[in-house]
Amino acid sequence: MDLGSLLTSTLTDTLEVSLPLFRVELALSATIVLVLLCRMLPVLRWLDSALVALGGVAFALWYAWSDLRGLPGSPWPAVVAATHPASQELFGGLLIFDSLTAYIRFLLAGFLVLYILFTKISGIPDREDGADFYTLVLGSSLGMCLMASANHLLMIFMAVEMASVPSYALAGMLKGRKASSEAALKYAVYGAGAAGVMLYGISLLAGVLGTCHLPSMAAELGRIVGDGADSFYVADSAGPIMVLTLGGLMMAVGLAFKLSAVPFHFWCPDVFEGAAAEVGAFLSVASKAAAVALAVRVAFGLGWLGDAADASAAGLADVRHFLVYLIGLMAAVTCTLGNLGAYGQTNMKRLLAYSTIAHAGYLLLGVAAAVAMLGVDPEGCRKAVTALAFYLGTYLFMNLGAFAIVAVLRNRLRSEEIAAYAGLVRSNPGMVVAAGAVLVSLVGLPPLAGFVSKFLIFSSLVEAITKGIERPLMLVLLVIGGLNTVISLFYYLRVLKVMTFDPPPEDRVAAPAPVWLPGALVTAVVVPVVLLGIFWSGLYAYAQLAGTFAS
């Protein structure tokens, strides 16, 4: 193959295959450029950057929606035949487009629309900072979209960094506040540490396996683990496996950092407390969705090669066994420590940070169940991924709602301490009802959305148990998950108790804040929490679509 034809085929692949499936990212990139342009050119300075960003994101949402709808087996068949392939590697295998990509991108774009409206209403950022803020948010989201579709170690690292670096700056948005700057610094340094470890792990993996392309890596991995005798580094087969284990663990550190999984969660409470509630909402929802998708992608990519029944398949079963235990244990610890850590918190944002950690644990439970059934029970595996996808969809509304309430109450009470919420039911009954719905949903009680998603996660664990797949671990995980739900009840309801039963502080001076828009915002976010608990089949159908990505 000469250089000419190589160039031609690359160009064809890029222009005709990759770019049409890359429209969401392109739309986000174009929006970033536009926002910056508006800021630079005096002619366009009158444009509100929030509106520019909203417009661009609306385009991205439309593209994400049409991508999701165009997939084969889409539950809303507006088109007779699928317009998109079920699975397609982009840019020579750097990225992959499949139903998971499409679903997560749709969630992210939908989130961005709500999020920009939320920030516009809550007043942070102000007009002056708007361009910076939205550039960072959109840039970070671009990274998250790439995280959801990464198919190559290089892309994984790039995407994680692209998502993280703007977040560091976002955490320091409140320039005048010491806590905010401190949070940004901690986040940046911690993130740099995690990135370093991850990069080291990636280099180890790439070195041993000789490739960075996930499916190729899996094939090589299966071969090495499967017939451990073959080794070209050291005579002892344990050598490369040791290196691989270390590399995998180090990579896991990077992912755990993004997921805020224990023991790499330390940044989370400090950053959430220091940064504005708006930033917390972004980090807890968008970042979490992308990180879970990436974790699923890496675990599935390294642990399974399709239905190829060759020597490598047996080796991959061992790899999956390792991954299940790794993820499962991390999930159990994350859940438990997250929930216990939330005890005794006095700051609402800090409490929500621990809640975020705990929910990362629940999500990891689902990932563990999915990986356990991967390749063994395709149906159960699909259901587990479906549960994860559904969880992310509902979590979007629950956490956005929680942070929106914190932001609205901050504007009114000038405080984010739980104690400041005392007796709020007397002056703001609507807000307390909304908070009640969100918090009870976070606990996971019926008839709210949180119950359905938690139920789906637990039922995928039960499915694994009944089919005898990794039974002891799954059983332990189920028990721990159940206990954690009980534990979490306490600290969520304590907030409600303060809001309703405690007498309001006498020196409360409620700032005169507009009521209509924030009320509408909170309603718009909280109503889905209630509705999705009752009419969940619509979202579930799309989550099922996402669940088919590995088959």
Next chain:
Amino acid sequence: MDLASQLPQLLGLAWLLPLASFVLILFFGPRMGPHGRNAAWVATAAIVTSLVLSLVAFVSWLGVHPAVAAHHGGDHGAAHAGDHADAAGHDADHGSHAVQPPVAYSGDWYTLYEAGRLKLSIGWYIDSLTILMFVVVTFIATCIHVYASGYMHDELHEVTDHEVHLTDGSHLHRPGRFPRFFQALSLFCFSMMGILIAGNLAMVFIFWELVGICSWFLIGFYYERKSASNAANKAFLFNRVGDFGMLIGLMALWGALGTLHFADSQVPGPDGQPVSRPGLFSLVRPAETGHALRVPDGMVKFAAAEKVAKTAPGDVAGKVDAWRAEGFGKWLLFIAGVGIFCGCAGKSAQFPLFVWLPDAMEGPTPVSALVHSATMVAAGVYLVGRFFPVLTPDVLLVIAYIGAITLFIAATIALVANDIKRVLAYSTVSQLGYMMLALGVGGWVAGLFHLVTHAFFKSLLFLCSGSVIHACHTNDMRKMGGLAKVMPYTAGTMLVGCLAIIGAGIPFVIGLSGYYSKDSILAQALSFSQANPRHSILFLAVAGGAFLTAFYMFRLWFMTFAGTPRDHHVAEHAHESPQVMVMPLLVLAVLAVVAGWTLPGGFGIANLLEQSRPAGTTETVQGGFAFGQTLTVPAEYLSHEGTIHVTATMTAFATALGGVLLAAAMYLWRVISPAAIATIFRPVFIFLANRWYFDELYHALFVVPAHRLAAVASGIDQGLIDPFINGLAWTARQVAGIDAWIDRTLVDGLGHATASATWSAGLELKKLQTGSLRQYVMFIAAGTVALFVLASIVFRSSLAG
């Protein structure tokens, strides 16, 4: 746009507008202006628009089907209004038109349920009767909306109800309920029009119950009054009794025929082409018999189920005619007809279910005028008219006798009643009896004609009585008298109403609306009596009823308006009502005069109705169905002929004049003392004053046994079941006590211990979160190493093996 698509749209919109008004007032009523004052505007606007739409439909109908001389029926109407001279010349063209089915448009808007042959839908059946009734209902409703916006003004502020005594002896104070009144009125209009437009019996039944519930709301409008809430419940219960029969009729029809649609409908056939599915009318009166009544195949097979089971499926169709000849299925058709009529008897207050209607006068007077005289109670008559093709001569005879009994009983009670609204209520019952009787003796046009004219003059009479009550603050006629001087408009319009109801007119020349409709009823009854001499009592009932009507109506008018005031306290406060109440009186009075007229050129209500005359009822029908082989239902045109017509008209004139003169002798000239009469006929007087003891009879027959049964049930409940349950509860409590002790000491102790343990664990964990960045970064390294150590211990076997 052609009529078939235009009419459902016009009338459908007219039908739904009051619903929109109801919904609006339901949600926003109290916020419509001060005390919801503007609710009246919303409701009135809706009904006025409905009226306009109905009128547009009316005019469009006339444009395509002019109500003149379409066939011989038109000629009769014209002759009736003129000099009745050419009534003999029609025999020639009867035969040729007998098999023409009437013009009607039908279809479905929305299918509620469909399974196999069974289909429930919201649809329409529109003929000239539907359109006429739409115009009448919306017109009267409009008048009454306007009138009520004046009459109900008390409800605009805090109301002190002097008829409700609280335990401390004071009167009830309550907020006004102005919007609620119009809300119920709008719902009623919607429901009433639903009955009119309904394309099938199931839909009729739905709206039948809806008007029932509206009636319940409206009778019980002053629900704090014991009498009002009792009356509302009574009306509701009596209607349920009738509806029970109606349900049986519906089931008989649906079970045997599988359809409740009146007209044929187009349904997609097996090959996708629309095929015609016969409705009730063409099942019972198929075209191949010349629309003569025949027991439909479905009923024959249903009744002969045993024989059908023994016959090979292929042969059944061939044997149906033989079975029909043996008489299978005719009782089923009879039951279906009588069942539906039961519902009509309940709604239209026929004997023996009529006792609720006089009590229903506890509602506000506009309600009495609209719901309980002009429209809702006429729905029963309307349904008999609509369902007429399915009714066998035997059912018609039942209907005729029920009508005759009703009209006589009610008229006699009205003779001695002293409450002005109750007189009118009994008069309504009596007039409804007239209509039923007219339908029963085959006077399809006569009965429905009277329904229309009665709607106008009876709502007028009620509104006049409302005006009187508004002025006097009492219903008792014995306290009135001489009001004509202070209330000239009310007295004048009420006189018009009285004249209309007694059928006053100059014989063979001209008369008020009642003159025409009542004459045709009398003539048809006479025609029937001549054809069936053994049933000639029906004519006597009609003639006697006419005399009684004239007497009690003028008794009412003389007692109220003529002479000198009996109670000065009342007379001093009396005044003419405000303009908003007088205007509807004048409008209705004009209609009470002219509604029966046939314009030069032949347009008139009777001619219009003639267009919708059911197919196959044009000619005389010989022979009963289930019993009475000798029964003859004479054709209606026969009653317009020479001798019968003259006799009927003269009878009507003589009885009416006699009644008026007697009333005048007793109450105006005072030649005969009413008190003396009452003393002479004391037992009869007491019997009538106690309303034939119907209420007492029903009380003894139904209420007392029901109470006894309830007492027994309650005794069993309290004596047997309660102690048992209480015992169970006591045992459960004891067990729970033990359980609680275990719970508190053991389980709670454990729980508290766990809780404090988790709490302190949480607080311990907090210490780890030092906030020191250096430590955090250390933790990354430490965490990685820890994970690796853990992994190498746990996975030594699987990975290194």
